[in-house]
Amino acid sequence: MTSALVVIPARLAATRLPNKPLADICGKPMIVRVLEQARNADIGPVIVACDHESIAEAVRDHGGEAIMTRVDHESGSDRIHEAACSVDPDGKHDVVLNLQGDVPLIAPEAIRAAFTPLSDPAVDIGTIMTEIRAEKFRNDPSFVKAVVTPIGSSVFRALYFTRATAPSGDGPLYQHIGVYAYRRTAMERFVTLAPSPLEIREKLEQLRALENGMRIDVSLIDTAPMDVNTPEDLERARAALEAQ
Structure with missing residues (x-):
């Protein structure tokens, strides 16, 4: 396996937090904070795939690489695919x-954990979860x-993803965290697939992969990274960074 290309999708429009990628977190835009954590993971080059020049400028002002993508993509996967094909044809x-642009405090080891399952050539997509x-x-x-079955000490095979409380019975429940490491061939296939019935029903894009026979393995990490979707989330992120 070669190194990964890390792509951070960033859209300027956000209903709950306007101009979210540019929100200041202790002197730097949020998208730059995510970029820095991705670099610290040290699994390969990092680019920001954005839909507005102001995001690109902020990234470049801090020494990062940004690429403009279409504004009409229906999903983050499509934006990631366009960016990857552009910079690495x-x-x-x-x-x-695929690292979301609203997790400014994500630990580098959590990013690496999504990459880990791909050491098995049978795995198409790696991702992460926490109890x-x-x-x-x-x-x-x-x-x-994430409904999973164990295949190692901290790696599991995904059987299903759901918004329901599952599985039933005694035992832990796991929260899926939307960081995805796509094998390049898997990503090329995924973006050609139509939205699947369970994906549409649950509003979970990763079900498209499972419904089409693709294998997703999941690394278990200790804690979920804080995502920023509201002004209140933003204040918590600022306080958390200041406390470090």
């Missing part, structure tokens, strides 16, 4: 890692559950 990197420890989140549909 020859497929030098056989893995493309849900707070009772109030077990039934929260915004906490996407």
Whole structure:
């Protein structure tokens, strides 16, 4: 396996937090904070795939690489695919890692954990999850559950993803975290597939891969990275960074 190409998709439009990628977090735009954590993961070059020149300028002002993508993509996967084909048309990197642009405090080891499952050539996509420890989140549909079976000490094979509380019975529940390491061939196939029935029903794009027979393995990490979607989230992120 060669190194991964890490792509961070960033859209300027956000209903709950306007201009979210440019939100200041202790002197730097949020997208730059994510870029720095991706670099610290040290699994390959990092680019930001954006839909507005202001995001590109912010990234370049801090020494990063940004590429403009179409504004009409229906999914983040399509934006990632366009960016990867643009910067690496020859497929030098056989893995493309999709890192969301709203996780400014994500640990580098969490990013690397999504990359780890691809050491098995049978795996198409690697991702991450963490155990849900707070009772109030077990039934929260915004906490996407990964239904998995263990194949190693901290690596699992995904059987399903759902907003429901699953599986039933005694035992842990796992929250899926949307960081994806696509084998390049898997990404090329994925973007050609039509939205699948369960994907549409659950509103979870990763189900398209499972419904089409693709294998997703999941690394278990200790804690979920804080994502920033609201002004209140932004204040928490600022306070957390200041406390470091």
